[in-house]
Amino acid sequence: MEMQLAELRSLTARAENRRTETGIPRVAMVQGAIPEHQLAAVYEPMINVILSGWKTMTVGEQTLRYDPATYFVMSVDLPAVGAIHPSDTGEPYLAVNLTIQPAVVATLLADMPKSAGGGLYSPAFSVAPVTPDLLDAWVRMLRLMERPGEVAALAPSYEREILFRVLQGPMGWMLRDIAMPDTALSRIGVAIQWIRENFARPIRVAALAEMAALSVSAFHRHFKAATALTPLQYQKHVRLLHARSLLMAGEGNATSVAFGVGYESPTQFSREYARQFGLPPSRDVARFRRA
Known part of the structure; x- marks a missing residue:
């Protein structure tokens, strides 16, 4: 996974100290350190992969910390306050995210076996460790920034793969529940x-x-x-x-x-x-x- 993380860090190093569009639909990236309250917003449903540095997200009275090689899923629009920080050794915060479209998830679910949804009264945001398969899909997605002519043909399949890998993981129920x-x-x-x-x-x-x-x-x-x-x-x-x-x-x-x-x-x-x-x-x- 270290080689995949290293390539993703190299690809996202061009991001600015704010949300930076990649030219790939629904995919954005960010680097740097941003004062906490500048990150106060209503966040759309998304999958966010932390590549270096770390981030905290406070929703209501709950605060979660996201470290490198983790991803978090937010499955409903949430008003939250985020804070991002460089790593202990000085590398800047780097992350990439995919905005979730329930309609895309629904078409993917049609091709997958039925699975159980979330438990009663489950939170709509959480964090989990990345997997090599998930990172591999992200690497191929971000490489498209250097081949914009291939975005229209390949980005939809890479997006489906990223969603598929998340659906297979511990927070897959969130995607299933918002698409059903x-x-x-x-x-x-x-x-x-x-x-x-x-x-x-x-x-x-x-x-x-x-x-x-x-x-x-x-x-x-x-x-x-x-x-x-x-x-x-x-x-x-x-x-x-x-x-x-x-x-x-x-x-x-x-x-x-x-x-x-x-x-x-x-x-x-x-x-x-x-x-x-x-x-x-x-x-x-x-x-x-x-x-």
Whole structure:
């Protein structure tokens, strides 16, 4: 595996200190060290392979650490705060990720034996060690950056292979559950999508549970288990992240942005913003621009 990791590190060394597109659909890479709160975002479902350095991801009150030669799977949209760090010997953080499309997973499942889904109230994010087969698929995928004329023909098959290798691993159930319409995780995904699209509106948990075709108690337990947040906490995180992006872009002051994302009290907004990002809005914007 060391030779595969070395080649992947060489291929991703061209990445910038931010998410960098590769020219391959749904595949991106990143290197460097980024201040923690600059990585606060709603993360889309993805498979992320850590090549060097290490990363922490905090969702709700849960924090996971990802080291080299591990990958993590996030199977629903999650508001999270990430922090990345160089290795102890100074190599920069390097990682590559594939955004998951449930439709692609569904076509792959049609060609595979049926398997069990996740257990009751399972989290929708976790970490596992890479395998040589998984790394081999990633090597062939990233080599396409140097042969762009082959991307259209070969990238879809390499993407299916990466997904296949993950489906065979300990977190394969996550991919299966988001691609199958009758699982609790896919139903929670419907509610999550509604919250993301309507975050400024008041929400009723009973209405979300009905949308997910679950009882209120089952919906609440599945939602909290999958996201590490209650539905109202999830909405708050999405509101604050959206507000932060507006403030960083200079699209309004703290008061106008607070009302725009659904807060009725600018004071409450500033208090919750500072709790989430470490500084009140104006000072956080100043810190971001200095960085």
